Amino acid sequence: MKYLILLISLWLAPAYGCDHTFKVSIDSWPPFFVKEQEGWTGLDVEILKQAIAGAGCQIEFVYIPPRRGLKYIAIGKIDIMMAASYTKSRAEFGYFSTPYRDELIGIMMPKGLSNLYPANRLTDIFNQDIYLSTQRGAWYGDEFEEIKKSLRFQSKIHYANSEAQAIDLLMHQRVDGVATDVMAGLFKARELGFSGNIEFHPYLLNSSKVSFYVSKKSVPEALFNKLNDSLNNYLESDEYKALLSSYLPKTLFQNSSLE
Known part of the structure; x- marks a missing residue:
């Protein structure tokens, strides 16, 4: 009988057996x-949940500010940070998963306005009669940083204290556009009941890849590889493609890797 019980237990066990609970930094x-x-929940959270479930492991979210999270990855106090950009210094302390989405920075405008500003580079937009808002302290790519430093264009930029404030200015026609993370900006516009009246300019300010950042201190390399293999399987699925498209505006960006 004990052998029968053992066989049943093995049959019921997940294909990717794992006794590890990943502690995930979140804000x-x-x-x-x-x-x-x-x-x-959320886009990144749902992708990570699928990757961890596919590896047969468990997940625990820990509310931690991002800067502290980087320190906790280095000492192994947490296992995973989401939406991480690769740097050589970070790679000393953690593994980077296969990138799972693009971080897109664009210009949100009232519907129909973007056609008035054809552009092959950002200066083409700013050379025209335009006034844009951007969140104070945010980084939206090297090209936009150069625009911000230009004495010629500084009068065309408004600095808002929050993304919500910048979009509110757009709703009340105080500015012509808002530089913002594409998905976050669209989410906020929907929340404010404004999404039906906006579009994104086809010129993309910046596009970079983000990955899951996994602590080398607390996660063995073999376990990271199992997690990354599970993630790769999910990224090839129709379920992932449908999830991603549900968060993106119907915009064909000129210089996006999503084209």
Whole structure:
């Protein structure tokens, strides 16, 4: 009988058996990390959940500010950070998964306005009669940083204290556009009931890849490889493609790797 019980137990065990619970650093950042009554959701959260479930492991979210999260990865106090950009210094302390989405920075405008500003580079837009808002302290790519330093263009930029404030100015026709993360800006516009009246200019300010950043201190390399293999399988699925498209505006960006 004991051999029969053992066989049944093995048959019921997950194909990717794992006794590890991944501790994941998280902070509110809609639509990527969203706190709901039943727990955390959002685009990045759902992708990570699928990768961890596919590896047969468990997940635990820990509310930690991003800068502290980087320190905790280095000492192994947490296992994973989401939406991480690769740097050589970070790679000393953690593994980077296969990139799972592009971080897109664009210009949100009232519907129909973007056609008035054809552009092959950002200066083409700023050379025209335009006034844009951007969130104070945000980094939206090297090209936009050069624009911000230009004495010729500084009068055409308004600095808002928050993304919501910048979009509110757009809603009330105080500015012509808002430089913003594409998915986060669209989410905020929907939240404010404004999404039906906006579009994104086809010229993309910046596009970079983001990955899951996994602590070398607390996660063995073999376990990271199992997690990354599971992620790669999910990224090839129709389910992933449908999830990603549900968060993107219907825009064909001129210089995006999503084309």
